[in-house]
Amino acid sequence: MDHSSSESGVRCRKCRNILYRGLSPSSSREMQCCSTMNELIPVNEEVTEENAPTLxxxxxxxxxxxxxxRGKLLCPHCEAKVGCFGFTKGARCQCRTSMVPFIYFIRSAVDIDNCSFYSPSTTCRDISGGGVVPCGR
Structure with missing residues (x-):
């Protein structure tokens, strides 16, 4: 199976623990409607109790x-708050234009790695500085 850089992974910003693999590149981009939506990174799956085993x-x-x-997403390693979920209310963003995703990571609490986590010899783009660095830094 080819694990190319078309997927991104989410790491806890506090302890660097890998939280989630498989964000599509579009889900890690800013949503651009308002500052509230720019801080959210949606989990790109339609989540129900039936398909929960894929999470x-x-x-x-x-x-x-x-x-x-509804509740908080806490890092399993350091218990830092890394996101939230809410299925009961159709919450809207600050400007009332967009719906808040049901499950999302908070951009300021996580780091997005645009690379494969499967091979330590691969390289990835360091999104903070734009350079190429070895994965598993």
Whole structure:
């Protein structure tokens, strides 16, 4: 199976733990409607209790803890808040133009790595400085 750089991964900014693999490049871009939406990185899956096994175990535990209603996403390693979820209300952004995603990471709490996490010998683009660095830094 080819794990190319078409996928991005999410790491906890505090402890650098890998939280989620497989964000599509479009989901890591800014949504551009307002400052609220620019801070959110949606999980690019339609999540229901039926397809929950495809989610990382730690994320499913967070959803279960919140009874699939609403709650915080906490890093399983350091317990820092890295995102939120809410299935019951159709929340809107600050400017009231867009709907907030059901599950999302908070951009200021995570780092997006635009590379494959599967091979430590590959390189990826360092999104903070624009240079190419080895993965697994």
């Amino acid at each position: 990382p175990e730690w994320l499913t535990k967070c959803l279960d803890k919140g009874n699939w209603d």
